Structures are given as structure tokens and as C-alpha cells.
Amino acid sequence: MVKVAPSILSADFANLERDIKLVEKHGADYIHVDVMDGQFVPNVTFGPSMVAAIRPVTDLTLDVHLMMIDPERFIGDFADAGSDIITVHAESTPHIHRAMQMIKQAGVKAGIVINPGTPVSAIESVLELADLVLIMTVNPGFGGQKFITSCLDKVEQLVELRNKNDYAFEIEIDGGVDDQTAKLCVAAGADVLVAGSYVYNSDNVAERIAKVKAAAIND
Ligand SMILES: O=C(CO)[C@@H](O)[C@H](O)COP(=O)(O)O
Ligand SMILES: [Co+2]
DSSP states (O other), rough: EEEEEEBGGGGGGGGHHHHHHHHHOOOOEEEEEEEBBBSSSSSOOHHHHHHHHHGOOOSSSSEEEEESSGGGGGGGHHTTTSSEEEEEEEGSSSSSHHHHHHHHTSEEEEEEEEEEESSSGGGGGGGGGEEEEEEEETTTTTTSSSOOOOGGGHHHHHHHHEEEEEOOOOEEEESOOOOHHHHHHHHTTSSSSEEEEEHHHSSSSHHHHHHHHHHHHHH
């Protein structure tokens, strides 16, 4: 069954502990933490102290998505804060291989992520280091945007590369996931689906998580 990673970007920041426990109770697999620096993306969110604050609140995997310029500067801090996966953008540093090495050396799972405008070929040389490959299906910076279907071609390419080379990374999709787009993601070969507004902007979080997971069963 596909894993679901609710993004706390769409949670109630004044009630974050409650909102994290709510999705944990209703079948979430990871907690997706969107870190934005106001430079790589036109929005500002959390730093390492937020990861440290939510670490004791949940046993779920903390899946930390760094949308920041030169993320190498903060990998140690995010690792020390209790991140389980740290994912860096290929577009965010000239030293992406070093950034991935640093994450692994810190004892954390290493993720690589590409924007809608970046091809899979840009990350082929670091796939051997990756525990997770994240495909953005919106331009990063905000929740609640429309899913860009053409990005799913990249998921199919990654499945092929993983098979051909015996890589072990999970394929995660982020942006515009709902009960309908989730079916397309699963059909393309995704293992983990981030869902922010679809899960949290609802009175029935349990049903929303169940509907995303059901995408794997219906297809
Ligand atoms: O990384 C990002 C946005 O940059 C995401 O993780 C969003 O938080 C997903 O939100 P929805 O598109 O699911 O509302
Ligand atoms: Co994200």
C-alpha cells in the first residue's frame, strides 16, 4: 500500500501537536516538514528548532524537505534535531553530491528532490546515494496548488532506473495530491505521497488519508 506523508504546512500552527497526533492516529506514515528560506522559494516556514520541537510528539518518520539555498549549512542542525529523512533540492546547491554525503554521514536517510522544470538526468549521478527521490508536482513554495500531471513521466523514468541499477530508493511525490491525482501517482510507480491541503483542509482527516491510501487498491 502507498505511504501517506501529511505536510504540516497545512496544519494549524497554533495546534501542531494536536494536528500531528491526529494524522498519526489515522494512518499517516511520515510527517512531511516543509522548510522554506524565503530565497530558494518565495515563502518562509520552519527551522531546525521546529523539528526538535515536534520530534517528541510523534514516533512517525520525520520527512524533512529543505527548500533552501546551500542546504549544507544546516544539514547538521536538522540531523541533530531528529530528522529521519533530509531531502535536498538538486537546484539549491552546486555541491549536491557533497550535500547527500553529509546527510548520510550524519546518520540520516538522504533524499534528493527536483522541481517540475528539472529533468531526471540532472540527478542520475547521485541516485546511488539516495534513500528517497522526491518529484515535485507543483513549483515549490506553497500548499494548495494544482497538480502538474506531466511530472509523472519522471516517476516512470525513476522506476526504470531503479530496476536497471538495483537501487533501493523510495519514490515520493509532493504537490497537489488528492484522491484523484493519487491514483495517477500510484499508477506511475510512486511509493510515498505527500498531501498537505487535501488532508488538513477537511473536517474528516481520517477519511482523506484513507482515500489517498485507497488509490493503491483501486488501481
Ligand atoms: O513542498 C511543498 C510545497 O512547496 C509541499 O509539501 C506542500 O506542502 C504540499 O501541499 P499540497 O499541494 O498537498 O497542498
Ligand atoms: Co514538501
